Amino acid sequence: MIMSPRLRKLTLTSHITVSVGWIGAVIAYLALVAVTMTSQEEQMVRSAYLAMEPITRFTLVPLALASLVTGIIMSLGTQWGLFRHYWVLAKLLLTVLATLVLLSYTKTVSYLADAAADPSTDIGRLQGGGGLLHPGIGLLVLLVIVLLSVYKPKGITRYGWRKQQERRKESQT
């Protein structure tokens, strides 16, 4: 079902907002990881670990899910479709992958926050808050998704081509 132009703009605005918000939240999370890796002050490091949990739980996860859902709605409600163009399919797969990895990473974040909340935990043993690997790669994936959205590289799938053929035949009859 193709959306009306007004609804399409609303959905597009929502999708862009939550997606860019997701990128911002990842960058904020990376700033906290940087604190845990570089700061010499124990209180600062503990605070960073503690802050990671609400950022993950209340911004990263909801924004990721919202980005995925609005993206699917946008695809299904426009001529682009979800499986007709390679750039849309690639965006979908990358978003699903990033969301799944994020959801599995929440356990690590909670673990670190719980450990930091306990005053008797030796902060030095927590080794820099899980490191830059997950959020760094996550940010890279999100930037690739942005590139795909803006450049929309050409390429129609076989399914998309079949749909095009069907539409062409319908318009000829």
Next chain:
Amino acid sequence: MSKSPNSNDEMKNRPPITPRWVKVAGIIVVILILLFFILKLTGIGSNHGPGRHIPEGDQTEQSVPVKQTLFVNLDHGITIDDGGHL
């Protein structure tokens, strides 16, 4: 030399070729998946649970209780740390 009159129709009726960027991306994905399985088989990245952030065998006097935590170790399956100490 002119083109055959049906060549344009034939082009439209032929399924599209996969673009180069899709092929390159697909190769990269396959390499990453292979790398992932190689790391798992060689045991380099085996412990992927939250516990990997604590050095192994590091027993200190100060220990803190942790909540029951689920560790997923792809080599040894799922284990539950039931009220152990760091």
